[in-house]
Amino acid sequence: MNMAADFAMVLPEEILSAAAILLMLVAAWGGQQVTRLVSIVSVFVLFGAGIALLGPASYGGSAFSGLFRADAFAAFCKVLIYGASAVAIIMAPDFFGRTSGDDLRPEYPILILLSAIGSGMMVSAGDLLTLYVGLELQSLSAYVLASFMRRDSRSGEAGLKYFVLGALASGILLYGISLVYGFSGSTLFADIAQAYAGGRSPGLLFGLVFIFAGIAFKLAAVPFHMWTPDVYEGAPTPVTAFFASAQKVSAMAMGIRVAVEAMGPALADWRQIVIFASMASIILGAVGAIGQQNIKRLLAYSSINNVGFTLVGLAAGTAQGVSAVLFYLTIYVVMTLGSFLVVLQMRDADGQQLETMASLSGLSRTRPGLALAMAMFMFSLAGIPPLLGFNAKLAVFDAAVQAGLFPLAVIGFAASVIGAYYYLRVVKVMYFDEPAHSFAPGDRVEGGLIALSAAFVSPLGWLLLAPLGAWTLTAAQSLF
Amino acid sequence: MQGFPILSVMLAVPAVAAIACLFLRAEAARVVALAATLIDFALGIVLWSSFDIGGAQWQFVESAPIFGRFAWALGIDGFALMLIMLSVFLMPICIGASWKSVTERVPEYMAAFLFTEVLMIGTFAAQDLLLFYVFFEAGLIPMYLIIGIWGGANRIYASYKFFLYTLLGSVLMLVAMLYMSQAAGTTYIPTLMAYDFPAHVQTWLWLAFFASFAVKMPMWPVHTWLPDAHVQAPTAGSVILAGVLLKLGGYGFLRFSLPMFPEASSQLTWLILLLSAIAVVYTSLVALVQSDMKKLIAYSSVAHMAIVTIGLFAFNRQGIEGAMIVMLSHGLVSGALFLCVGVIYDRLHTREIARYGGLSINMPRYAVFFLLFTMASIGLPGTSGFVGEFLSLMGTYRVSTWAALVCTTGIILGAAYALYLYRRVAYGEIKSEEVRAMPDLTSRELWLLAPIAAVVLWMGVYPESFLAPMRQDVGRLLARIERATPPSDSNPTAGRPTALAAAAHAETHP
Numbered sequence: 009m010n011m012a013a014d015f016a017m018v019l020p021e022e023i024l025s026a027a028a029i030l031l032m033l034v035a036a037w038g039g040q041q042v043t044r045l046v047s048i049v050s051v052f053v054l055f056g057a058g059i060a061l062l063g064p065a066s067y068g069g070s071a072f073s074g075l076f077r078a079d080a081f082a083a084f085c086k087v088l089i090y091g092a093s094a095v096a097i098i099m100a101p102d103f104f105g106r107t108s109g110d111d112l113r114p115e116y117p118i119l120i121l122l123s124a125i126g127s128g129m130m131v132s133a134g135d136l137l138t139l140y141v142g143l144e145l146q147s148l149s150a151y152v153l154a155s156f157m158r159r160d161s162r163s164g165e166a167g168l169k170y171f172v173l174g175a176l177a178s179g180i181l182l183y184g185i186s187l188v189y190g191f192s193g194s195t196l197f198a199d200i201a202q203a204y205a206g207g208r209s210p211g212l213l214f215g216l217v218f219i220f221a222g223i224a225f226k227l228a229a230v231p232f233h234m235w236t237p238d239v240y241e242g243a244p245t246p247v248t249a250f251f252a253s254a255q256k257v258s259a260m261a262m263g264i265r266v267a268v269e270a271m272g273p274a275l276a277d278w279r280q281i282v283i284f285a286s287m288a289s290i291i292l293g294a295v296g297a298i299g300q301q302n303i304k305r306l307l308a309y310s311s312i313n314n315v316g317f318t319l320v321g322l323a324a325g326t327a328q329g330v331s332a333v334l335f336y337l338t339i340y341v342v343m344t345l346g347s348f349l350v351v352l353q354m355r356d357a358d359g360q361q362l363e364t365m366a367s368l369s370g371l372s373r374t375r376p377g378l379a380l381a382m383a384m385f386m387f388s389l390a391g392i393p394p395l396l397g398f399n400a401k402l403a404v405f406d407a408a409v410q411a412g413l414f415p416l417a418v419i420g421f422a423a424s425v426i427g428a429y430y431y432l433r434v435v436k437v438m439y440f441d442e443p444a445h446s447f448a449p450g451d452r453v454e455g456g457l458i459a460l461s462a463a464f465v466s467p468l469g470w471l472l473l474a475p476l477g478a479w480t481l482t483a484a485q486s487l488f
Numbered sequence: 489m490q491g492f493p494i495l496s497v498m499l500a501v502p503a504v505a506a507i508a509c510l511f512l513r514a515e516a517a518r519v520v521a522l523a524a525t526l527i528d529f530a531l532g533i534v535l536w537s538s539f540d541i542g543g544a545q546w547q548f549v550e551s552a553p554i555f556g557r558f559a560w561a562l563g564i565d566g567f568a569l570m571l572i573m574l575s576v577f578l579m580p581i582c583i584g585a586s587w588k589s590v591t592e593r594v595p596e597y598m599a600a601f602l603f604t605e606v607l608m609i610g611t612f613a614a615q616d617l618l619l620f621y622v623f624f625e626a627g628l629i630p631m632y633l634i635i636g637i638w639g640g641a642n643r644i645y646a647s648y649k650f651f652l653y654t655l656l657g658s659v660l661m662l663v664a665m666l667y668m669s670q671a672a673g674t675t676y677i678p679t680l681m682a683y684d685f686p687a688h689v690q691t692w693l694w695l696a697f698f699a700s701f702a703v704k705m706p707m708w709p710v711h712t713w714l715p716d717a718h719v720q721a722p723t724a725g726s727v728i729l730a731g732v733l734l735k736l737g738g739y740g741f742l743r744f745s746l747p748m749f750p751e752a753s754s755q756l757t758w759l760i761l762l763l764s765a766i767a768v769v770y771t772s773l774v775a776l777v778q779s780d781m782k783k784l785i786a787y788s789s790v791a792h793m794a795i796v797t798i799g800l801f802a803f804n805r806q807g808i809e810g811a812m813i814v815m816l817s818h819g820l821v822s823g824a825l826f827l828c829v830g831v832i833y834d835r836l837h838t839r840e841i842a843r844y845g846g847l848s849i850n851m852p853r854y855a856v857f858f859l860l861f862t863m864a865s866i867g868l869p870g871t872s873g874f875v876g877e878f879l880s881l882m883g884t885y886r887v888s889t890w891a892a893l894v895c896t897t898g899i900i901l902g903a904a905y906a907l908y909l910y911r912r913v914a915y916g917e918i919k920s921e922e923v924r925a926m927p928d929l930t931s932r933e934l935w936l937l938a939p940i941a942a943v944v945l946w947m948g949v950y951p952e953s954f955l956a957p958m959r960q961d962v963g964r965l966l967a968r969i970e971r972a973t974p975p976s977d978s979n980p981t982a983g984r985p986t987a988l989a990a991a992a993h994a995e996t997h998p
Contacts, residue, residue: 394626402618417663432632436644
C-alpha cells in the first residue's frame, strides 16, 4: 500500500482534524462573537466528512499497515456518529442562550468535532493502540464538554466525576491491553486473534476480562454504569444527548470490533461476560429508572437499559447479531436524540430549563404535538409495536434466538416489561395528569428535528426497514 | 371483488380518519369518526357478501413483502370474517355511545377508537406471524390511553395493570414466534399452520402462546386485570374491550395453538379444562356478590370465555363451532349489557346496584332491552347465547364428562347472578326520587341497542347464517388436529336407528 492510498482512506478524519484546528484558531482570534459562525461551519464540516465516507473510507480495507480499518462497518458507525454530533451542535445555541449564567462558546462545536474524530478512530481501529488513542481523544473532549457550564456546580461535578472514573476505566483498559500485548506479542487485532486461536492462556484470558471491563465502562454497561446518571444529569442537555448517542455508538462499535476481530476465536469466553453485562444492564436499567423524578436521570437509566439490549445482539456473536446491533443503534440514536430534543423544550416562561417529571404534567393539553412526539419516543423505547423501537428489539432477539440463546431472550423480553413501566409513567404524566406548566415556545429548527425523528419511529419508518436492514447486514459482514 | 385490496382499504379508512380527527374540533371529530366506522361497516357487509362460502380457505389475499423481515400479508378465512364483522358492527355503536358522554378531548378520544379499530381488523386479517403480533400488541397503546384519560376514579392503576399484564403475556409469545419463523423458515401463517414442529418443542411453544392468549382471554387465574379495566374504562371502552379485544385470545387459540401445535394441545387439554372449569364456577360465584354492575358483567365475561376455551379444546365440530358462536354472542351481549349500564350511569353517575330499583316502572323500554340481553347472557333458547353454549358444552361432553358437568353449572349460576342483577335494578319499588326522575331511552340510545338486539335474536333463531362461513374452516381445522384427539371418558355409543326401524317394521307386519 502506498502512502496516498492510506491517506485517501482516512479522508473524513483529515477533513475533521484540519477543520477543528483551523476553527480553533478562528475561535482564539475571533472570541465570543464567532460562536455562531463556528457552529455552522462545524455542522457543514461534519456533513463534508460524511460525504467523504463515500470514498475509499468505506471500502478501502486496512491502512497504515493494519493500524486503521476503512470498511463498511466503520463507515456505517461514522454516519451515525457524525449525524448525532451535528444534532448535538444544532441543539446547543438555543439551550445556552436561554439558560442563565453561561453562554455558548465557540469551543463547544470544536470539542464536539474532536470527540467525533476520536469516535471515528475508535470504530476504525485495527490495533489496540489506535483504539486507545482514539478513545482518549474522545474522552478528553467529553470531560471538558460535561463541565461546559462553568458556573453550574452540577456541571462541574459531572465533569470531575466523569474524568476520575473515566481515567480509572482507561487504566483498566490499558492494563488489559498490556496483558494481551505481553502474551500475544502484538497489538494488531489480526495477530491477537491468532494468539487466541492458538490456545488458552491465563494471561490472555485476564487481558480479555480487563479489556471488556474497560469497554463496559465506556458503554455504561452494568456493573460499570454508576457514573452515568450523575454525569447525564449534571452535563448540559445537548452534551448529554451527545453522550447518549454518538458516544454510545462509538463505544459499542469499538466493543464489537475488538470482540469479533481481535478476540473472535475466544467467543465462548467473552460471550459469558457479554451475556452477564447484558442481563444486568437490562434489569438494573429498568429497575433503577422506576424511582427517578428527574427526566435526564430517567433517560440515563434508559440508556443503560438499551445498552443491555444491544449487547444481546453482540452475545449472539454472528454477522446477523452484529447487524442487529447496528440496526438497534440507528433506531436508538434517533429515539434518544428525539427525547432529548423534547427535554430541551421543557422551559418555563423565563426560559429556564425544567428537568423534573412533574413539569411534564398535562403536556398533552398545553403542547399536544410535543406530547405526541414524546409519547411515541417512549413507546418506541419500550419496544411496543407499531413503533420502530419494536423492530430494533425484534432484530437483536431474533439474532439471539438464532444463536440458541433462549434463556437470554426470555429474560430480556420479560425485563423489557419492567422497562415499559417507567416509559409508561412518562406518558401517564403527560396524558393523564392535570397541566402544571406552560412551556415557552420552542425553536423552529428543533421542532423540525423532533417532527423528523417522530416520523422516523412512527409506522412510516417501516418503509425504511428493508434498506436499513440490508445496509446494516453489509456493514456487519465486513467484519467476518 | 378479487384484485381490489378491500382489507387494506378497511384498515386505511379508520387510520386516515383517526389522523384527521386529531386536527379537528370536537363536533367535526365525532362526525368523521361515525362516518369512518359506518363506511367500514359497509365495507364489512361487502366483504361478507362477496365471501365465497365453500371456496378457497384464504380469500381476499394481499401480500407485499415490504418490511424486510416480514411482509404486509392479509387474508381471511371464515373465522376471521366473522370476527371482523363483529368489530365493524360494534364500532359505530361505540362511537354513538360516546356521542354525549365524552365531552373532554373528543378528537383524541375518537382517534384512539379509530386506531383501535384498525388494529383489531388488522389482527384478524394478518397472515404474517410478526404482522399479527404487531397488530395484536399495538392495541395496548390506544386502550391504555382510553382507560387512562377517560376512565373512572381509579383509572391510572387500571390502565397500568391492563398494559403490563398483557405485555408480559405477549413477550413470551414473541420469543416463540421468533423460534418458529426460524425453524420453519417463514412467517407466513398458512404455511406454519401446516408445519409439524417436533412434539417436545410444541409443548414449549404452546405454553408461550398460552401465556399470551390466556391473559388476553382472560382465563382464571390471570383474569384479574379484566374487572379493573372494565370498571374504570368509559362505556364505549368496556364495549370494545368485552366485545372484541377478549376475542383475540380465543382467536389466537384457534389460529395458532390448535393447528400449529396439535399434539401439545392434546396433551395440555387437561390444563385448559381444569382452568376453565374453575373459572366458570369461581367467577360466577364472585359475580353473584358484586355490588358494582360493571364488575358483575366483567366477571360474567370471564365465565363465558371459559365456555369458549372448553369448546375450542373439545377437538370436535360442535365444540369449535359452539366456541365461535359463544365468542360472537358474548361480543354482542356483553357489549350491549355494558351499554345498558352506560345508559343509566349517564343519568345517575353511579354503578352501585343498590342505588337503583324499579326501573321497569319509569323506564319500560330500557327494561325490555335489559331483559333481553340478560336472558341472552344466561343462554335462553331463542337467543344467541343458547346456541353457542349448548354446542360448546355438547362438544365438551364428548371429551370430558366431568368438565362438561362442572361447566354446565355455569349456566345455572349465570341465571342466578344475571336474574338477581335484573331483579335489583329493574323490579321492586322505585328507590329514590333521583331514580324516579330518570327518563327512558332516548332515540339515540334506542338506535344503539336495537341493532344488537336484532342480531342477538337472529343468531339465536337462525345461527346457520353465522355457521355457514365457518363450516369448511372447522372441517379443515379438524382434519389437521384429528390425529391428536385426546382420549375421552364419555365414549358415547352411536344409536342404531336402522335396526330399530327394521324391528318396528317386523312388528307391524308379522
